[in-house]
Amino acid sequence: MDRIIQSPGKYIQGADVINRLGEYLKPLAERWLVVGDKFVLGFAQSTVEKSFKDAGLVVEITPFGGECSQNEIDRLRGIAETAQCGAILGIGGGKTLDTAKALAHFMGVPVAIAPTIASTDAPCSALSVIYTDEGEFDRYLLLPNNPNMVIVDTKIVAGAPARLLAAGIGDALATWFEARACSRSGATTMAGGKCTQAALALAELCYNTLLEEGEKAMLAAEQHRTACSTPALERVIEANTYLSGVGFESGGSRGA
Structure with missing residues (x-):
């Protein structure tokens, strides 16, 4: 049997790196859909918007619905396609990031992941856990690729419980x-x-x-x-x- 290692295309970590999102994401696409936890968007949305604007990128920001379900993925796909987004950024906790990975997979576009907590090792993986709308386990979605980029703002993570x-x-x-x-x-x-x-x-x-x-x-x-x-x-x-x-x-x- 062959020996195989896989990982994200690029891993970036640092304090206040959220201010430089646009700079790092620019090589991947010009138009982005950002899917974020409502709590995270409450304090970070303006910073994310400015970062994208400063890099000359177009961004559509929408809050995550709460469950990584097929219906939520389909809802977000409609938003992304209407806005003609060519890449997805997930920012927040585990279910938000899994949803972003799954959404990008079904759309066939690049995905970047920005975890705001360090509670699991899932952000770098080629895996999304899909649930029903009621929060019950549905299936594992094994993805063909790891995220194109994982960006961790350690100042935000440090402020989490x-x-x-x-x-x-x-x-x-x-x-x-x-x-x-x-x-x-x-x-x-x-x-x-x-x-x-x-x-x-x-x-x-x-x-x-x-x-x-x-x-x-x-x-x-x-x-x-x-x-x-x-x-x-x-x-x-x-x-x-x-x-x-x-x-x-x-x-x-x-x-x-």
Whole structure:
């Protein structure tokens, strides 16, 4: 069996990077549909609009309906097609990001993902979890490609409830043990092949980073310090989001 690793086309992380969204997204498309959590749009919409405008991009912003359902995906597709959008940006939490990935897949356009919390490793993955309108599990949508770009504003993540960061740490801690078990057994990963050395190394780096920096990052998050003044928080956000994301998808996922 072949060895395969997959990951987002580009991963960008930094404090106030939301101010530079347009600059980074410009190479992908000129016209964008932004799907965002209502709460996030409440404090970030004007910043997003200015960033796109400064980059000479056209943007249509719409709030996420609340469930990553086929009906919600179809609703957003209607908005995107009416506005002639050539790419999708999802900004917010897990269901919003899954919806953006699924929407872009069905439209056949690029997608960028901007998580505002570091509670899971899903943002970097080629997977959307689809629910019914009532919030019941419907199906897994395995996507042919990972997001074109993942952009993480660590200042926004640092301001989120600390319990969300703790959830991400708990999730990411298991990545190394799952990847190691899959590597030893020769199991097939979500990438469709055996684990690569690179994926295994990222999974181990994820674990070591969390052991070294996790406690300091949690203290910073609990005090809502800005990420630019806490290197530990920056490293843990990267571990939760990128290292664990590539590690679980290309390293292997098993009960740990």
